[in-house]
Amino acid sequence: MIKPPFPSDEKERLSAVRSYHLLDTLPEKDFDNITALAASICDVPIALVTLLDANRNFLKSHYGVPFNESPRNTSFCAHAILEENDLFIVEDARIDPRFQRNPFVTEMNAIFYAGVRLMDPHGYPLGTLCVFDSKPRELSNKQKKALSSLAYQVVNLFESKKRNRTLMTVQEELRERNEELKNFAGIVSHDMKMPLANMIITSDMLQAKYGGLLDEQAKKYLDYIKQSSFTLSEYITGLLEHYETDKTASYVEEIFDSQDLFEEIIELLNISVDCEINLPEENFEMQANKAALEQIILNLVSNSIKYNDKEKIKIDIECREKDDLYHFSISDNGMGIPAEEMSHIFELFGTLGILDREGKKGNGIGLSTVKKLVTKLQGEIAVSSTLGVGTTIEFYIQKNGGANKAF
Known part of the structure; x- marks a missing residue:
């Protein structure tokens, strides 16, 4: 058995894998449907969606096997991601030097393997969509094309979930910022109403006490201060009503x-x-x-x-x-x-x-x-x-x- 080497860009590849936040997640019907279809099309007992982590092969979907991860150093998929061709096929693992005495071959009778690399948009192989059989065999051209098409859909699912996660994060950030803005608007608005009320009252007091000493221009200035204070007060009241609509609507x-x-x-x-x-x-x-x-x-x-x-x-x-x-x-x-x-x-x-x-x-x-x-x-x-x-x-x-x- 030959242990698979690490790619030269392993650090960047691992970062790409982990950016999808799919490692150690529960099975999902969307992925399970794809592995079930892959097994049916290729007429095999086992089909997997895998993600290659640092020291393990995590099985996001595992049709035909009871476990959801395996060691990376014995993984067929760790070899598959190194190949330039997206479709990696091992027709008989018993005679392939890379897999002789591999525990999956000797103990689980994994003889045939075909895996399509799951490539992210930046060209990093994340893992594979793969199938296993317990006997040597070949895939027809139609089966190969179908497996590649299904792998493409797996990557689309990865990307869709990544976008949704990003959107949820952005929505949560916006919700928090909106809440902060509402609180800020409420505090500032309440704090401004009292000084504005004082300005209105002071304008009236000045007008009443010193009105006879002021010329018409000065009286206009006082009236302008009062009217501006009223306008700003109405504006603040409107803002408070707007930002308190959630509270009002919950009555x-x-x-x-x-x-x-x-x-x-x-x-x-x-x-x-x-x-x-x-x-x-x-x-x-x-x-x-x-x-x-x-x-x-x-x-x-x-x-x-x-x-x-x-x-x-x-x-x-x-x-x-x-x-x-x-x-x-x-x-x-x-x-x-x-x-x-x-x-x-x-x-x-x-x-x-x-x-x-x-x-x-x-x-x-x-x-x-x-x-x-x-x-x-x-x-x-x-x-x-x-x-x-x-x-x-x-x-x-x-x-x-x-x-x-x-x-």
Whole structure:
């Protein structure tokens, strides 16, 4: 018996093998199906998918044998990876000097061997797809081609699992970073709200105490400080709502009347302009995440009021049950949305570049938060709009435990 030597690039080859994280893993059906097929095609009792480690031959799939590893120095596959030809065949191991007195030959009657090298994309042989028989024999050209094709599929499986593992690692890193960002945003936002409140209060105090001593320009500066503080405060509140959507979406579902929900929302809006809001005529009992639903509708109705250039604002709200879903529609007679901007309105920080009725520019957080909450409630949201005429936003959410359906 001749012990197989190590390849000259063994260090790099081993690194390639271990990069797949398949050593010492449990059997998998995808690989077992391939070895079963290889054994059937070649009409042999044993078929293996092997990975050559430093001192052993690990059997990722072992059809026809009860063990999952063997010593490398007696391995047929350790010889096979050294061959330039991808298909390595030993027709009768009893007369081959490399395998005479090999324990696999003398004790397990491994006489015939055919192995195809499993080559990674960088040209390193990882192991083999191989078959054994207990008698001397030959493979037909069709069998050889089939074995090579199956080996190609094994490598594809290796690569697919490697990519999936990388993606899972990246997803976990992104999840951790997103969690860090949420925590950072929460801490910073909470810490900034108090100084902003102080700035607003201080502006009012200066205006009240020293207003008579200030000229018009100075008064404008004070008013600008106050309004900027309000704008930043609204921005921070929006960010907090956006990053706390997971918490809001996890609230326990409640049972409540639809009419009560809409009336509470109108009360929260504290509307001070000429506005007609038409509520659904039908009142029915709902079971849903009330806090999340309230935040969604509050955002949408608030936008219908803010981005409206008509003397009298008109908003129609519709709500209905259908199968396992609650459907909502909010239509207004506002400014409308340009067609080229329709696909961006639900993006975080995506703004239309237009001013609301009070001359303020939006921050692009509210609708992103709405979209995120609707998605968390296993629903979908859609928008249709005519510039200068108005906008309709429709969305649905699932009833408790309902099946997902389209509009």
